[in-house]
Amino acid sequence: MAQTLQFCPPPSLSSQPILHTMQRSPPVQTFKLPQKSLNFQTLKDICKDGNLRETFLSFSNLLTFQNPHQVLADEAYSITLDLCARKEALTQGQQIHAHILTSGFTSDMVFLSTKLVFMYGKCGSLTNARRLFDQMPQRTTFTWNALIGSYVSNGQPNEALELFREMQLQRIAVDACTFATLLKACATLKDPNFGPAIHGLAVKSGFGSSVFVVNSLVAMYAKCGDVSRSRQLFDRMLERGDVVTWNSIISAYSLQGQPLEALKLFREMQNAGVSMNSYTVVGTLQACQELSFAKLGMEIHNALLKLGRNLHIYEANALLVMYARCGRMDEAVRVFQQMDNRDDISWNSMLSGFVQNGLYEKAIKIFHEMQDAGQKPDQVSVINIVSASGRLGTLLNGMECHGYAIKHGLDSYLQVGNTLVDMYAKCCCVIYMGRVFNKMPDKDYISWTTAIAGYAQSCCYLEALRLFREAQVERMQVDALMIGSILLACGGLRYIPHVKQIHNYVTRHGLFDLVLANTIIDVYGECGEIEYASRIFESIENKDVVSWTSMISCCIHNGLANEALDLFYDMIDTGIAPDSIALISILSAAASLSALSKGKEIHGFLLRGGFSLEGSIASSLVDMYAKCGTIDYSYKLFDRITHKDLVLWTSMINASGMHGHGREAMALFTRLKETDLIPDHITFLAILYACSHSGLIEEGKRYLEIMRSEYQLEPWPEHYACVVDLLGRANCLDEAYRFVKSMPIQPTAAVWCALLGACRVHSGHELGEIAARKLLELEPENPGNYVLVSNVFAAMQRWKDVDGVRIRMKTMGLKKNPACSWIEVGNEVHSFTTRDRTHPLNEEIHLNLAQITEKLEREGGYVPETKYVLHDVGEEEKVKMLYGHSERLAIAFGLISTPEGTPIRITKNLRVCGDCHAFTKLISRFFKRELVVRDANRFHHFQGGVCSCGDFW
């Protein structure tokens, strides 16, 4: 007949002082007793198996019915309490505690109380452990060690050290265990002083060569970053060490990021005949987290499988992490699926594995799976899932995760907050980012750096600077990353004095590293401070490819494309191999100079260097060939590229557009639609631009329409400007103005600029005045606008207004960009300004130009059209001015310095004027030359007296 025994604290217990140490009453649990009686040896055997329930049955049977002798009862309590500690079974432990108090069997209260302190510590109930300890009238070294151990394993290393001080004061004897435990506390604290101090005491107390102590020392020094000290101790211990000694040193090297040494020691350990255990497996797998060591990791995996036992959870988790770090998520998934037990670390490791490998959708999926499986996501899960949403840039997903964090009280974790700030920044949602940042209860310097970078990268430069000042007030640590963001902000704002200040700050605080120096070159470059940029560039001793590229970009950005090309060749001479970014920059320099032979040279360089022609490099080449006037090369190259991405299609459409190949651009767009790619804002900008340059009005309007209706792309001001340009060029000025007024967004300067340009060409006086006023209102600091406006007034013969504009421009300290044309001859770029007389062949050029003009007047009926001279000067002077236009000088030079019949390619920084356009047409006819002129806006191909633009530009 089965009997039942209830385990619950008896009511009388509440009067006993020791009960107050209990924080909560254990729930009532009922175990059925087996009919067969058991003896103490059976209890021991069952306990060894580790089955808590069986042990309890056996325990209660023994205690109640079989053996009323106290000594035996003590031992029964003891082994059962040990099992509770091992299983972290607090409830059962408390029941035994209650039982001890009521039974009165115990002969050695110090011994059993120590066991209880130990049990409570292991079960995470520090308060119970401490109260019990405090109430004990007598304590042994074991008791002290048990409580010190409780503090260490419950993450309170400082309290552990404090207790040790108390122990010293009371002159309690210490043992090896005391030191081993204390050294573990020192390892968690990572304080460079505590560990060696305890080490010294251990030696003094005669425990310096205890294997327990030395093993702890090896681990402690490694965790405090002094792996060489660990190695010293290990080498001295080698003869007397055990498996733990080996495990400690292997883990030390893995931890330190020296996988080779760790793996070497693993081999040595095997050669020494020391058999490994699960700690060895984990430590070694940690060293296999680089792709090159993955093979060994897989060998260990196979060896584990051959053992024919289930994997320990630590082993399986380490395998997951190893495979994830090696990029083998398929293997990680396989291990994960075969695990019979999964803990929070297993789930989180999978989750972070997916995130690390860029498999964000799968990360989101497993986040839901873990919830379905009853594993509650914790702060680590949330950090990973929020980070995945950020990298996906999916705001809605990110907000959902944020909601989850709030609902489960995880948003107050510092790292969760930091990741949320980063996620909102990556989703381009600086407003929410700011809110999360402001609400964070604690912030570290990572929070500040992330938020500042978020603002700077979203072009909220002022906000970035404001936060930076606040960070300084808060005395936050300022690191190179934060400075990088601030430089970005100052660069964006063109705050040159600020940039200089930061430059000083960086120098004074010794923060100047290569990365920062390169960034400062970039920023000075952006701000037009070529001198400063160059000075820093020169001062860098070990320039890397980024330093060179930054300086090259600085030159390109400031119109020094020739210098950029020189720098590029200098870099190659120095022995630094250009990377794709350097090559893309230099291609843009060749493109901006229309330096075809340089461009071809770089193309050759790319092919020789084994760069695959795809991605940005392919698009840059297409763009370069188009801008060098050889659109045919662009088409050929484009057709040869197998993997065409959207940027490449867009570049090709844009290239067609600038050469006036509107129909080809449309055909390309149709082909693009047949692929899997989806045109974006930039693609539509290119096609609208192409339509406007080929006078395809209806087509352009249709593209704007399908952009909105078919692709749900809300047009940017740039798209509207393109349509205004399109209508304006076609002399539909009224429609253009109506269009501007009907825009759903405020028209920007670019829109008014397009309208104004059209008014000038088509003499739209009244409208021109409206557009001019709006333009100067919106962009009073752009000198180009004043030039355009004064030109419009000049075309209306309103010379007083012209003067007014010029005076206003002067008082604002603005200067018009001077005209400049250039031509590449014999691998060198020759440039000419208006009425330039500085060229070595100056005499010949001017003589030739006079002869050409005469021939064209005589044979081609050329008459200078002085209405294009927008200066209030006499007729004769106007003719002189026309003759001095930079493109004519370049053409004259081209004619005398290149073989007959070869094409001449000229590039001009401003738009070509009407008179020069007519002049060039005649040259192409009477000198039988093909001329390709690229102006600020487009290409003109002159051949046999006609231009590809159809006189429409």
Added chain:
DNA sequence: GTAGGGTTAG
């Protein structure tokens, strides 16, 4: 008589 040292996610 006890235990104590070495391991996994961010």
